[in-house]
């Protein structure tokens with residue numbers, strides 16, 4: 024049985040159509056002039072593979088992901104080394120146009136087998152192999168090859184429900200403790216409701232490093248050098264260095280942080296550092312998915328994607344009668360949205376004034392009654408330390424090294440909170 028193939032790309036229509044026709048194992052279904060037309064055809068379930076000419080110049084990670092989400096295998100004809108590198112970064116299979124019809128057919132066969140293996144569908148069941156819109160969860164993002172010589176970094180997502188429970192405080196200070204202990208750490212602000220890492224760290228938020236990183240990753244242009252260039256650097260102690268991608272300065276810019284690009288950004292980041300810490304938005308709602316417009320971007324897609332990809336999720340809740348029930352409901356939503364998640368619960372702003380004497384014991388008892396699992400850590404209510412850090416635009420270990428809050432965050436990070444030395448910072452600071 025021949026593989027139904029769509030082709031796309033201006034100018035080179037005839038040659039690519041000929042190439043496809045020349046090999047008996049492929050059958051040309053339609054040639055599309057533009058990529059949006061190709062994507063619509065993929066989503067309509069017309070073909071099992073797509074071949075793009077023009078070296079995939081207009082192809083982005085987001086578009087490649089849409090093709091993959093429709094269960095269609097993708098191959099690009101690319102002859103120049105620069106285009107081949109870009110496609111490698113996007114995780115897209117390519118073959119030189121000059122290699123001929125048989126080589127193209129072999130690449131298409133391989134890509135189709137890979138797509139079927141990924142989706143767990145069977146070749147003998149063509150109907151199920153043609154996943155149309157809404158036929159299943161989004162396909163995994165195009166994998167960016169990681170530098171082989173080192174293990175990928177651990178990725179920690181710091182999440183929590185609405186109401187400012189202290190997600191950013193925890194993310195910033197976990198990252199800072201790890202960096203001060205000597206790890207190479209990248210802190211990413213992926214809060215699509217408005218990032219605040221820049222404010223917490225006294226950095227220029229106009230840089231919007233995460234959006235820049237996503238833009239480059241989407242185009243397959245995010246190499247280690249580019250990531251280093253767009254990240255702000257905060258130096259902690261003698262050797263500690265924290266790389267920071269600041270968030271979107273205005274909530275309206277959330278469309279700049281899309282899941283496919285963020286996946287590629289995370290993959291690149293994980294090959295460069297020892298630890299990646301990501302501050303994500305609170306909302307897990309995926310209602311937009313029910314929309315008929317499957318091309319529409321999803322505001323919470325970035326949060327969900329990070330939670331899916333993270334090795335560890337820290338769920339932060341405020342330790343009071345508003346924060347705890349919110350966290351319990353949020354954890355139920357999280358279990359539904361990301362069934363693989365096993366979050367570590369951290370209760371922040373713990374104070375007797377809000378829950379009574381022996382607040383930790385009280386909170387444990389309440390938790391046992393209403394929520395599954397256990398509380399991983401408590402962080403004390405410590406407005407003096409939190410305010411000193413915010414006022415100075417710096418970390419707790421710089422602004423309040425001897426505080427209770429710093430000490431608790433340091434234990435959470437697995438680091439000893441002994442050092443009281445002065446820390447200096449470098450580029451990126453206001």
Ligand SMILES: Nc1ncnc2c1ncn2[C@@H]1O[C@H](COP(=O)(O)OP(=O)(O)O)[C@@H](O)[C@H]1O
Pocket residue numbers: 183186187188189190191192193219371372373402403404405406407409410413428
């Ligand atoms: N343990 C704490 N004690 C006192 N204030 C805190 C504590 N943790 C966070 N805060 C303060 O609460 C506010 C919200 O914190 P933030 O980390 O920005 O929340 P989120 O990211 O969840 O919206 C900030 O003013 C911060 O300084």
Ligand SMILES: [Mg+2]
Pocket residue numbers: 190191192214218219302
């Ligand atoms: Mg925040």
